[in-house]
Amino acid sequence: MFKLLLTAALAVVGVCQNYSPPKNSTNSTYNNPIVNEGADPWMFRHDDYYYLTYSNNVNVTLFRSKSLTDWNGADSKLVFAPPPGMNYSTDLWAPEIHYLNGNWYAIFTADPLNDSPPPEVEMWCEYNCPAVHHRMFVVEGTGSNPWEAVWEYKAELDTYDQFAIDGTYFQHKDQLYHIYSCWHRKYDGWPANLCITKLENPWTVSSPFSERQIISVPEYPWEKTPFGRAGNDRLSSNEGPQQLTNSKTGQQFLIYSAARSDNRNYCLAQLELVGEDPMNPGDWRKHPQPVFYQNPTQKSYGIGHASFTTSPDDSEDWIVYHGMKDPTNGWSARTIRAQKFDWNEDGTPNFPRPGYGPYEVPSGQ
Ligand SMILES: *[C@@H]1O[C@H](CO)[C@@H](O)[C@H](O)[C@H]1NC(C)=O
Ligand SMILES: *[C@@H]1O[C@H](CO)[C@@H](O)[C@H](O)[C@H]1NC(C)=O
Ligand SMILES: *[C@@H]1O[C@H](CO)[C@@H](O)[C@H](O)[C@H]1NC(C)=O
Ligand SMILES: *[C@@H]1O[C@H](CO)[C@@H](O)[C@H](O)[C@H]1NC(C)=O
Numbered sequence: 001m002f003k004l005l006l007t008a009a010l011a012v013v014g015v016c017q018n019y020s021p022p023k024n025s026t027n028s029t030y031n032n033p034i035v036n037e038g039a040d041p042w043m044f045r046h047d048d049y050y051y052l053t054y055s056n057n058v059n060v061t062l063f064r065s066k067s068l069t070d071w072n073g074a075d076s077k078l079v080f081a082p083p084p085g086m087n088y089s090t091d092l093w094a095p096e097i098h099y100l101n102g103n104w105y106a107i108f109t110a111d112p113l114n115d116s117p118p119p120e121v122e123m124w125c126e127y128n129c130p131a132v133h134h135r136m137f138v139v140e141g142t143g144s145n146p147w148e149a150v151w152e153y154k155a156e157l158d159t160y161d162q163f164a165i166d167g168t169y170f171q172h173k174d175q176l177y178h179i180y181s182c183w184h185r186k187y188d189g190w191p192a193n194l195c196i197t198k199l200e201n202p203w204t205v206s207s208p209f210s211e212r213q214i215i216s217v218p219e220y221p222w223e224k225t226p227f228g229r230a231g232n233d234r235l236s237s238n239e240g241p242q243q244l245t246n247s248k249t250g251q252q253f254l255i256y257s258a259a260r261s262d263n264r265n266y267c268l269a270q271l272e273l274v275g276e277d278p279m280n281p282g283d284w285r286k287h288p289q290p291v292f293y294q295n296p297t298q299k300s301y302g303i304g305h306a307s308f309t310t311s312p313d314d315s316e317d318w319i320v321y322h323g324m325k326d327p328t329n330g331w332s333a334r335t336i337r338a339q340k341f342d343w344n345e346d347g348t349p350n351f352p353r354p355g356y357g358p359y360e361v362p363s364g365q
Pocket of ligand 2: 026
């Protein structure tokens with residue numbers, strides 16, 4: 001085992017010899033990372049500002065900047081800090097903030113006990129399952145401006161008292177859906193799949209459990225960890241789903257993260273809605289390869305958990321994601337990055353290779 005690791009480390013050192021650190025940005029260029037430490041970034045643009053939130057484990061904090069790529073000294077505002085002793089008091093992960101029906105909705109993952117379920121719960125899991133009590137929660141911000149909104153805890157988003165993380169809203173033909181990372185059964189532990197349910201409003205699920213659908217499971221070797229070991233469920237995940245719409249063709253994609261978030265193989269993958277019904281697993285088509293993944297020549301590893309926004313003049317699409325700056329320090333190596341991306345002729349997104357730049361700043365910035 002040790003020998004294997006050492007060989008892998010040497011291989012990486014070899015690859016990295018060509019790497020030179022980025023030159024400092026000018027006002028027409030920027031460098032990654034845009035935030036030096038952080039994971040699960042969620043960015044959106046509203047009026048004259050970009051807004052950013054990301055996992056900090058203890059609360060939901062919103063940052064605001066005039067610039068997509070410059071977050072030094074950005075204003076920050078507390079959206080929600082949970083009271084102690086609730087099912088959502090600890091381990092707040094992957095917050096997202098959506099504008100729906102005239103109000104703002106912060107949706108996030110949390111658990112009651114710092115990921116330490118009592119042994120009498122743990123014992124039911126096939127593998128260890130620290131996240132067995134993670135669920136999805138919604139906080140509502142009333143008003144049309146996210147900075148001025150008054151935020152209040154609204155509800156747990158029903159996932160049938162089963163594991164749920166990284167939930168997002170998906171909209172299609174006036175119907176709202178909840179798509180989140182789920183297990184097949186309550187105590188599975190692994191693999192993590194993508195589940196979908198129908199919503200009546202941003203905090204109320206209308207599907208009974210019998211209608212919950214699993215639209216993606218880790219099936220390819222690159223969705224499983226360790227990479228390439230066939231028939232391996234443990235550490236194999238589909239998570240971090242995000243809706244991405246091609247505004248020219250109307251094609252709907254779900255970009256999600258696959259494999260395992262604490263190592264180099266974490267990557268972004270793609271489902272396309274090729275039928276009419278997001279609740280029908282057969283209406284989704286998975287791309288057979290990852291679409292955005294590690295780039296060791298630029299020290300970019302463990303690429304995942306993206307969100308999408310546009311340049312200030314609306315002419316460019318941008319991906320905001322996290323990556324590990326080294327392959328060995330796991331979650332603590334994650335930083336937040338942003339890059340422009342284009343579209344292929346068939347209407348699918350055409351992501352660049354992840355890196356540090358310098359890159360041109362967003363058009364209109
Ligand atoms: C880039 O900026 C940093 C911090 O301001 C400075 O220490 C460094 O020398 C600069 N590097 C170059 C290549 O100008
Ligand atoms: C960027 O713009 C600011 C404000 O206009 C200016 O003070 C600064 O010198 C510029 N920096 C560079 C590297 O051009
Ligand atoms: C929210 O959590 C962050 C990270 O722990 C902390 O730095 C910040 O002070 C908290 N905000 C408030 C208002 O408590
Ligand atoms: C808290 O979580 C437990 C375990 O999932 C559940 O049984 C209980 O009903 C939850 N409490 C509330 C108030 O929702």
